[in-house]
Amino acid sequence: MSAEPLRERTRTAATAVAHANIALIKYWGKADEGLIIPHTSSLSLTLDDLHTTTSVVFDEALDTDEAALDGRRLAGRALARVRVMLDLVRARAGLDGVSARVRSRNTVPTAAGLASSASGLAALAGAAAAAAGLDLDDRDLSRLARRGSGSAARSVFGGLALWHAGHDDASSYAEPVSSPLRLAIVVIVIDAGPKPVSSREAMRRTVATSPDYPAWVRRSAGDLAEALDAVRTGDLPRLGDVAEANAFGMHGTMLSATPPVRYLTPASLAALRTVWRARRDGLPVWATMDAGPNVKAITSAADAEAVARRLRADLAGVVPETNVIVAHAGPGIQVRRHPAEAR
Ligand code: ADP
Ligand code: DP6
């Protein structure tokens, strides 16, 4: 908790920039819904291209929390999600009863399965904590971001990040992983619109109803060990194989939920085929998918442009309206404090 007097702290604003991350070994399912403790540990790559910028100020003159995303006022569930984070920060900083103004911009499409909740809730955690005068180290910030969205725990860090599932609030956090690999993700944007079922709801339904979910959890530990070994030894084919298998195992658990959660569309399947054909023709490229129709091609930084050219050419005749984005490893969260803007 900060020693600064309340008035000083409620005049300070902070802005954070956090980048989206794509999991190579997935987080899918919570053991504790309140604390967001996952059933499995996960491994991700933070991206340089897709990010969120969020500013927060705690202001005693406000009657209630206000939040806007891309110029539109948040309400309902989206505002409630922001307030969960603000409440955690207020409780920790002794700012109970002081409302906040939140302004956010996403370059990542919101709720499209491109990890906006990861960059969005990490940026919110970083900006809110700094505005409230808290000085958190990276691990504590990762734990705080986790409470907003599980995947946000990993967006605190640049490059590869490992989120230890842990068993309670203190033991569930992400940390960076070093590797000789220079990875890239070629994102095939099939639909940038919001998905019909949120990740939160989809994973809740999977855990509650899929008979295949326990088997996916059991297998995930082995997948992660294999992926970490491949990351440490710089073995891209081994990493690609296990990442691809882990992702489709996850989608299997969604499809066997009641009612099924189906994010894959005919265009997703066509995009997957172009990835697999490129691999068959010798390019080092593997597919992963999250809670949305978009396909992400895992490759090396050196091959990323060649992979993107090949995918664009092949997709042109099949799913012409796709946008193919090359993303390299991106930075960890950046936070700065600054004077509050005049309203
Ligand atoms: P995604 O695949 O984009 O991560 P999710 O279903 O996990 O989709 O989460 C999307 C939700 O995350 C949005 O509906 C919104 O509530 C929240 N969100 C995304 N970006 C932001 C942001 N910049 N600020 C606050 N909340 C955000
Ligand atoms: C498929 O982190 O969006 O992208 O914790 O409920 O906010 P909440 O879910 P979220 O789930 C991400 C699921 C995933 C896989 C992953 O990123 O590991």
Ligand code: CO
């Ligand atoms: Co999400």
